[in-house]
Structure formats: structure tokens, C-alpha cells
């Protein structure tokens with residue numbers, strides 16, 4: 385995904401303020417506040433907020449592992465579910481956007497909202513084995 389951060393400069397036994405953690409991970413402080421909202425641990429009862437390096441590492445490494453799991457053939461990332469989902473009815477529409485690839489459109493098998501995925505034309509034969517794909521000129 386598009387969220388990029390660095391964990392190499394985080395020292396496990398150092399306490400970081402929000403702006404310090406933002407600095408070592410190469411993000412803006414608002415991103416660190418979002419991590420806290422998303423469940424990153426912090427030191428209790430401190431103002432300003434302090435986050436131990438190991439707390440930040442545990443949270444960010446877990447997030448990295450999740451983000452780097454590649455989509456399986458015929459899987460889509462659903463932005464409503466915030467998870468990888470299969471296509472409803474194993475069906476998808478394919479719209480070529482260039483000679484080398486295009487976009488697959490399917491409905492999430494869980495929430496039925498629309499999911500898109502960019503694919504390479506090279507992968508289409510394999511994808512057609514797991515999904516029933518209909519070619520479209522446009523949406």
C-alpha cells in the first residue's frame with residue numbers, strides 16, 4: 385500500500401515523543417497520531433505522549449507484514465472491508481487501459497462493494513482460470 389515508513393532507526397529501549405517518532409520513521413506527526421488511534425501502544429499516564437521504541441516496532445512490523453502479503457490470483461483488496469477478498473461469484477470485468485494491461489473490476493464477496501485491481505495482460509490467462517472474466521471497453 386501507499387503508507388511508507390522506516391523502522392530501521394527506531395531504538396527499542398528509547399522513549400519517543402510523537403514528533404520524534406515521526407522524524408525517525410520519516411512520516412508526519414499526524415501519521416503517528418493515526419497509528420496511536422489504530423492501536424499502537426504508548427507509555428501510560430504521560431503528557432506529552434511517549435511511545436517506547438519496542439511498542440512502535442511491534443505495531444509497525446505487524447503492519448508491514450500485513451501490507452506486504454501479496455494478493456492471490458483472483459483476489460482483490462476491498463477498501464470498505466480493509467482486507468483481501470475474493471470476487472463475488474468468482475466474476476470480474478476486465479477493461480484494458482493499455483496494450484500491456486488493464487483493470488479488473490469485481491464485487492467484494494463479503495460487503496458487495498466494488499473493488500478494482502490493476503493487472504498485467506500477461507497474467508490474464510491465469511486469472512481467467514480462477515475468475516469468469518468479461519471484457520469491457522469501459523465501465
Ligand SMILES: [Zn+2]
Pocket residue numbers: 462463464465466469492493494495496497
Ligand atoms: Zn468488502
